[in-house]
Amino acid sequence: MMITVVGTGYVGTTTTVALAMLGHTVCGVDVDPVKVRALQSGSLPIFEEGLEDALRRETAAGRLRFTCDLGQALPGCDVIMLAVGTPPDEDGSANLRALEEVSRQLGRLLQPKAHGRPPVIAIKSTVPVGTGERVRGWLLQEMILRGLHIPFEMASNPEFLREGRALHDAMHPDRVVVGADTPGAANVMKQMYLPLQAPLLLTSIRDAEMIKYASNAFLATKISFMNELARLCERVGANIQQVAQGMGFDARINPHFLQAGIGYGGSCFPKDVQALQALAAQSGLTLQILQAVEAVNASQPGWFLQKVKHVLGSLNGQHITVLGLTFKPGTDDIRESPAIPILKHLEEQGAQITAFDPQGMAAMKQRFPNVTYASTLQESLRDADAVLLLTEWKEVVEHDWGASWSELRQPIVFDGRNVLDSAQMRAWGYQYYGVARPS
Numbered sequence: 001m002m003i004t005v006v007g008t009g010y011v012g013t014t015t016t017v018a019l020a021m022l023g024h025t026v027c028g029v030d031v032d033p034v035k036v037r038a039l040q041s042g043s044l045p046i047f048e049e050g051l052e053d054a055l056r057r058e059t060a061a062g063r064l065r066f067t068c069d070l071g072q073a074l075p076g077c078d079v080i081m082l083a084v085g086t087p088p089d090e091d092g093s094a095n096l097r098a099l100e101e102v103s104r105q106l107g108r109l110l111q112p113k114a115h116g117r118p119p120v121i122a123i124k125s126t127v128p129v130g131t132g133e134r135v136r137g138w139l140l141q142e143m144i145l146r147g148l149h150i151p152f153e154m155a156s157n158p159e160f161l162r163e164g165r166a167l168h169d170a171m172h173p174d175r176v177v178v179g180a181d182t183p184g185a186a187n188v189m190k191q192m193y194l195p196l197q198a199p200l201l202l203t204s205i206r207d208a209e210m211i212k213y214a215s216n217a218f219l220a221t222k223i224s225f226m227n228e229l230a231r232l233c234e235r236v237g238a239n240i241q242q243v244a245q246g247m248g249f250d251a252r253i254n255p256h257f258l259q260a261g262i263g264y265g266g267s268c269f270p271k272d273v274q275a276l277q278a279l280a281a282q283s284g285l286t287l288q289i290l291q292a293v294e295a296v297n298a299s300q301p302g303w304f305l306q307k308v309k310h311v312l313g314s315l316n317g318q319h320i321t322v323l324g325l326t327f328k329p330g331t332d333d334i335r336e337s338p339a340i341p342i343l344k345h346l347e348e349q350g351a352q353i354t355a356f357d358p359q360g361m362a363a364m365k366q367r368f369p370n371v372t373y374a375s376t377l378q379e380s381l382r383d384a385d386a387v388l389l390l391t392e393w394k395e396v397v398e399h400d401w402g403a404s405w406s407e408l409r410q411p412i413v414f415d416g417r418n419v420l421d422s423a424q425m426r427a428w429g430y431q432y433y434g435v436a437r438p439s
């Protein structure tokens with residue numbers, strides 16, 4: 001099949017590569033010429049394990065190309081995937097400006113196909129229920145201005161990949177969701193994903209749009225539930241990890257997304273939890289559970305910091321080492337990272353901060369220029385009064401903590417992700433504090 005993907009950010013780039021790996025001929029289109037030039041020359045503007053190699057392989061095999069020129073990417077296309085950003089507006093609702101711009105452009109640029117089925121326009125971006133119809137409307141308005149009606153069909157095809165595992169998730173999805181209002185569009189999308197051999201759910205466009213928000217909101221709910229429970233566990237002397245393990249054996253609960261910590265971050269959970277609430281508000285509803293999910297998440301970094309202050313007293317002048325800046329390991333993305341409010345608070349309290357992160361330091365330096373960024377983890381530990389572990393990078397978890405003890409001025413570690421071996425850390429002489437992990 002011939003496929004065009006509009007928007008080559010995190011999702012768009014992964015989608016182009018994955019579809020090329022399935023044997024399709026794919027063109028990625030973006031308005032950002034710097035991004036497009038990088039992709040054309042085989043380099044990724046983001047850090048994502050394995051994706052760059054696959055990008056080069058598929059480009060060399062002739063299945064993948066990139067352009068800024070949407071008009072040039074359209075002739076003969078079977079599917080046009082829209083993967084532009086849908087960032088939050090001030091009221092939390094999804095901002096659809098980029099999607100509207102692309103839709104109107106398509107309305108101006110689409111040409112009748114010489115043969116074969118009309119193209120399917122599939123929305124991959126995360127969008128509120130009803131957006132499929134709005135996209136169709138924008139396209140039709142532009143066509144009417146041209147005095148033409150060029151046939152096309154609409155579909156919704158939300159994406160469920162995780163950053164840090166993007167290509168793996170795109171190639172091995174738990175499920176593919178396709179919302180389509182015509183059997184023809186459903187069939188084209190089904191054929192496109194056939195080589196994946198993944199479970200496929202066919203729904204209406206509205207259902208598919210809701211499934212995406214519902215999934216992210218539910219995962220965020222699991223995390224906030226565990227974070228709130230961790231606060232209680234800490235008060236009553238229970239271990240949240242044991243509790244999570246005991247809960248997770250129940251197949252109805254499952255063991256995933258039960259890790260308490262410093263709160264969820266990233267470009268999606270915070271924005272999607274807000275966008276679903278904004279959608280509800282437009283329908284006159286309040287989603288009380290999601291309000292609580294958001295509130296717990298917003299206060300989790302502060303709850304963690306209270307523990308730090310309880311042990312260290314005033315932070316003024318204390319040398320604090322922060323390990324991990326990205327919102328999760330395996331990415332260079334710091335969007336909505338819980339490290340941001342934590343660094344902000346430490347700075348406000350007058351702490352001297354040294355940070356280390358394998359991928360996130362360049363981006364964080366833009367926001368926190370007064371933090372010292374160490375070139376190695378070992379260097380970051382030197383003379384620290386305390387260490388705050390904020391992202392569970394492999395480098396941090398597997399660090400030789402036994403040998404580093406003497407580097408620190410005070411061997412105090414606050415493990416915001418519960419990833420270090422608490423008994424071993426204590427045996428090595430550390431004062432170790434996890435999240436609801438009593439000794």
Ligand SMILES: NC(=O)C1=CN([C@@H]2O[C@H](COP(=O)(O)OP(=O)(O)OC[C@H]3O[C@@H](n4cnc5c(N)ncnc54)[C@H](O)[C@@H]3O)[C@@H](O)[C@H]2O)C=CC1
Nearest residue numbers: 007008009010011012030031032084085086098125126159
């Ligand atoms: N980042 C993630 O892990 C996931 C994101 N999503 C959703 O996918 C969508 C895209 O997310 P990301 O890839 O993270 O966004 P992003 O911000 O990384 O990329 C969006 C891209 O669209 C391009 N763009 C904007 N206007 C354009 C136009 N008129 N024509 C062509 N290109 C244009 C931008 O230049 C940018 O490269 C969002 O709705 C997001 O919620 C869904 C699943 C996972």
Ligand SMILES: O=C(O)[C@H]1O[C@H](OP(=O)(O)OP(=O)(O)OC[C@H]2O[C@@H](n3ccc(=O)[nH]c3=O)[C@H](O)[C@@H]2O)[C@H](O)[C@@H](O)[C@@H]1O
Nearest residue numbers: 159160161162163257258259261263264265266268327328
């Ligand atoms: O719509 C999206 O963009 C994506 O959002 C999330 O993916 P992502 O944000 O990349 O990363 P996750 O692995 O879900 O982690 C999100 C945040 O939750 C935190 N988390 C995760 C799991 C957990 O048990 N505890 C916890 O605090 C992570 O540290 C991280 O800050 C979803 O997992 C994807 O399915 C979805 O496609």
